[in-house]
Amino acid sequence: MTSFVPTNAMSTTEPSRDGPIGNTLRGYASMWARAGRRLVPCMVVLAAFLVLRSIQNSVEAKLGNEAFASGYSLAAITFLLLLLGVRKRVITQRFGAVALWQRSHHYLGMLCLGSYVLHAGVITTGWFESLLAISFWAITLSGLGSWYINRTAPRLLSAAGPQILRQDIPERKNQVAAAAYRLAMEAAGRSDSAALADHYQSTLVSFFGFHRGFWYFVRPTGAHRRRILAALENMDRYLDDKGTDLRRQMSQLVQTKDDLDFQSAIQNRIRLCAGFHTWLLGGFVILTVAHVLLAYQFSSHW
Amino acid sequence: MNYYRTPRSSTKCGKSATGQSCSLGPIGGRCGLQGLGADQVPCKPIRTLHWWNNVLRLAFALLALIVASFVWGSFSTRRIATPGPLSVAHAQLLVSKRGGAEIALAIDANNRCSACHPGLENQGGQGIQENDVPVMASQSQSQLCLHCHLEAMPDAQFGSPHDLTGSALKQLVERNDRGANNGFFSFLVGHRPNAWESTSTECSQCHREHQGAAHDLKKISSERCQSCHQNAFASFSNGHPEFKDYPSGASREIAFDHKRHQDLHYTKKGASFDCKVCHIQTDQVGVVGKVFRSLPFETACASCHSEPIRSAAQDGLIVLQLPSVNRKQLSDAGFDIGVWPEQASQMNDGTIPIPMRWLLQAESNGENLFASLPPSGRLSEMDMNDPQQRQALANLVQATKALMIKLANQGQPGFRESIAGLIHGPVEPGAQGWLNEFASGLPPICSVRPCRNG
Numbered sequence: 018m019t020s021f022v023p024t025n026a027m028s029t030t031e032p033s034r035d036g037p038i039g040n041t042l043r044g045y046a047s048m049w050a051r052a053g054r055r056l057v058p059c060m061v062v063l064a065a066f067l068v069l070r071s072i073q074n075s076v077e078a079k080l081g082n083e084a085f086a087s088g089y090s091l092a093a094i095t096f097l098l099l100l101l102g103v104r105k106r107v108i109t110q111r112f113g114a115v116a117l118w119q120r121s122h123h124y125l126g127m128l129c130l131g132s133y134v135l136h137a138g139v140i141t142t143g144w145f146e147s148l149l150a151i152s153f154w155a156i157t158l159s160g161l162g163s164w165y166i167n168r169t170a171p172r173l174l175s176a177a178g179p180q181i182l183r184q185d186i187p188e189r190k191n192q193v194a195a196a197a198y199r200l201a202m203e204a205a206g207r208s209d210s211a212a213l214a215d216h217y218q219s220t221l222v223s224f225f226g227f228h229r230g231f232w233y234f235v236r237p238t239g240a241h242r243r244r245i246l247a248a249l250e251n252m253d254r255y256l257d258d259k260g261t262d263l264r265r266q267m268s269q270l271v272q273t274k275d276d277l278d279f280q281s282a283i284q285n286r287i288r289l290c291a292g293f294h295t296w297l298l299g300g301f302v303i304l305t306v307a308h309v310l311l312a313y314q315f316s317s318h319w
Numbered sequence: 320m321n322y323y324r325t326p327r328s329s330t331k332c333g334k335s336a337t338g339q340s341c342s343l344g345p346i347g348g349r350c351g352l353q354g355l356g357a358d359q360v361p362c363k364p365i366r367t368l369h370w371w372n373n374v375l376r377l378a379f380a381l382l383a384l385i386v387a388s389f390v391w392g393s394f395s396t397r398r399i400a401t402p403g404p405l406s407v408a409h410a411q412l413l414v415s416k417r418g419g420a421e422i423a424l425a426i427d428a429n430n431r432c433s434a435c436h437p438g439l440e441n442q443g444g445q446g447i448q449e450n451d452v453p454v455m456a457s458q459s460q461s462q463l464c465l466h467c468h469l470e471a472m473p474d475a476q477f478g479s480p481h482d483l484t485g486s487a488l489k490q491l492v493e494r495n496d497r498g499a500n501n502g503f504f505s506f507l508v509g510h511r512p513n514a515w516e517s518t519s520t521e522c523s524q525c526h527r528e529h530q531g532a533a534h535d536l537k538k539i540s541s542e543r544c545q546s547c548h549q550n551a552f553a554s555f556s557n558g559h560p561e562f563k564d565y566p567s568g569a570s571r572e573i574a575f576d577h578k579r580h581q582d583l584h585y586t587k588k589g590a591s592f593d594c595k596v597c598h599i600q601t602d603q604v605g606v607v608g609k610v611f612r613s614l615p616f617e618t619a620c621a622s623c624h625s626e627p628i629r630s631a632a633q634d635g636l637i638v639l640q641l642p643s644v645n646r647k648q649l650s651d652a653g654f655d656i657g658v659w660p661e662q663a664s665q666m667n668d669g670t671i672p673i674p675m676r677w678l679l680q681a682e683s684n685g686e687n688l689f690a691s692l693p694p695s696g697r698l699s700e701m702d703m704n705d706p707q708q709r710q711a712l713a714n715l716v717q718a719t720k721a722l723m724i725k726l727a728n729q730g731q732p733g734f735r736e737s738i739a740g741l742i743h744g745p746v747e748p749g750a751q752g753w754l755n756e757f758a759s760g761l762p763p764i765c766s767v768r769p770c771r772n773g
Contacts, residue, residue, distance in 0.1 A: 077542040078543070080524040081524075082524075142402065144399040144400075145390050145402075146402045152383075188340070191337060292372050296372070296376050303380055311390075317459065317460035
């Protein structure tokens with residue numbers, strides 16, 4: 018998905034005192050540090066996966082039912098994954114930062130995926146089993162989507178000005194709309210700036226007063242903002258100095274409103290993905306319990 | 320202190336979407352400003368994202384609960400619970416009632432699971448039936464398997480690998496203490512006996528169903544084989560334990576006597592009895608590499624058998640041949656066979672040629688003549704301690720004598736009558752020429768006068 022990065026996000030970096038070689042070395046060091054931070058947990062996940070595979074082999078080598086071994090491993094990992102939801106609801110630092118739990122959740126999710134493939138394979142047959150598999154894959158894919166969005170969204174959000182809580186955005190939009198209205202009123206009181214007031218009434222009222230619509234939420238772009246800003250700049254020839262100053266302030270408000278819309282869209286996307294990840298959980302747990310009961314009912318040994 | 324500003328209540332101010340929410344907020348689902356005064360305009364509280372999340376979680380959980388109870392509750396919908404399609408061999412049994420077959424098997428279409436899964440019979444239908452008697456019951460899953468498979472595997476009731484008893488397996492297999500039982504992860508999976516130690520091995524431990532129509536039920540993973548076969552060896556020629564008492568003289572699915580071939584024929588020819596000659600095909604790869612259960616005639620048998628067969632065909636087809644029987648044993652058992660050549664009265668030996676078998680079967684009471692004889696047709700394999708087999712041999716002798724006397728007395732007409740009895744009607748005109756040629760070896764009428772009847 019293409020995301021829009023507002024123009025005011027383009028920050029200028031301070032020139033380095035170490036020169037280009039120092040910058041390059043620091044860049045490599047940082048890259049290796051980041052890779053190391055991911056490599057170690059990935060190796061742990063791989064080792065855990067191999068342990069699970071060994072257990073499965075061991076059970077199979079004793080003519081046991083390896084599906085029960087891998088199934089219970091999967092259930093245990095799923096239980097650990099569910100603990101993140103519990104941790105988020107407990108307001109304390111005693112059990113460690115939520116961010117740490119979140120990272121562990123991501124790596125456990127990878128192990129869970131491997132464990133699932135060991136247990137059920139990639140393709141599942143049977144109506145009930147398929148339903149369970151669809152639930153699992155839906156939760157897994159939404160989790161992966163949520164992880165990707167959580168990785169990319171902070172960069173996008175910080176590029177769109179100071180971060181604002183989702184529930185505070187409507188109030189901020191309201192303040193921006195009020196400021197734009199006051200600016201338009203001021204322009205209307207002056208004959209050399211009246212064109213700005215007319216433009217506000219004909220075009221900008223709807224921009225400041227209404228939501229951006231569904232498609233902007235799906236794919237937020239800066240095309241509309243660019244059109245409005247271009248139209249505002251074109252008005253400079255009708256305005257005197259004071260009017261031009263008011264127009265610049267109006268352009269700034271358009272930019273702020275667009276940033277707020279962008280933040281709202283990105284944050285809604287995060288919430289939707291995270292929400293979808295948890296909506297199916299209850300159903301998945303119930304189907305899993307039914308699956309275990311069916312397995313015990315129909316299997317001759319375990 | 321507010322750590323997390325996402326509202327946990329189910330409603331929020333109706334004006335929050337426009338950024339005009341008041342600090343009071345909704346109380347008990349109603350606007351907090353309600354009733355405070357005419358100058359305060361109350362809002363209509365709206366549901367929070369938290370509330371919608373909970374509703375959706377509950378809805379999906381409820382949906383899953385309905386599906387689970389639907390699957391669990393109604394027996395007729397059990398096919399929904401099946402983890403996958405059955406293999407072809409089992410699926411065809413469950414399609415419809417199969418009547419008139421060797422095994423009278425009938426499975427209620429609405430209660431198919433109980434055919435193989437115990438404890439489901441009382442939930443509708445009658446489950447599997449054998450000879451019109453419902454097999455109910457407190458039987459294990461493997462016992463249900465044996466309702467159909469016991470005939471082909473009489474020793475399967477031992478419930479152990481290769482249909483051997485635990486003690487027999489123990490003699491065959493040396494326990495390897497360094498095996499899986501003492502593996503690093505044994506503390507996680509607990510101690511499970513090796514298969515040969517177990518006296519209750521289930522069929523499904525090796526044969527996995529519900530893997531789809533294309534799944535081969537006989538396909539067993541290496542891990543499972545190695546639950547017993549843990550002693551590694553480089554090859555059959557290097558390190559494999561010696562084959563004791565091999566080849567065995569026991570009759571197999573394929574009528575080939577390994578022991579007789581090794582002891583008699585190969586020894587006579589001075590050839591070495593090498594497994595590879597008949598079981599390894601170098602230019603083909605099968606399930607177990609280049610090793611095959613049987614190779615084509617040209618590869619495995621032709622070197623010895625092609626010339627005798629060709630010679631036998633040139634000399635003609637044996638139609639009548641007196642078998643050799645042990646007169647003394649029959650006599651001791653109370654069967655007097657009367658006149659019978661002395662040279663053919665010492666021991667049970669020889670076979671009944673196929674054309675003679677047909678002629679004997681065409682006579683009255685000939686249909687069941689061969690029912691109790693060995694499937695190979697070799698009289699040397701008869702068990703004379705078995706009363707049924709003794710009776711069958713005595714009947715065969717009498718029937719052979721009757722056929723010989725009939726042909727001797729009636730000549731070609733008698734032979735034609737036997738052939739007509741065999742095909743249950745007159746010989747077609749097109750086959751008359753062949754029959755005339757075939758019967759030409761016999762006299763046109765009886766050539767022995769007076770004929771003896773005993």
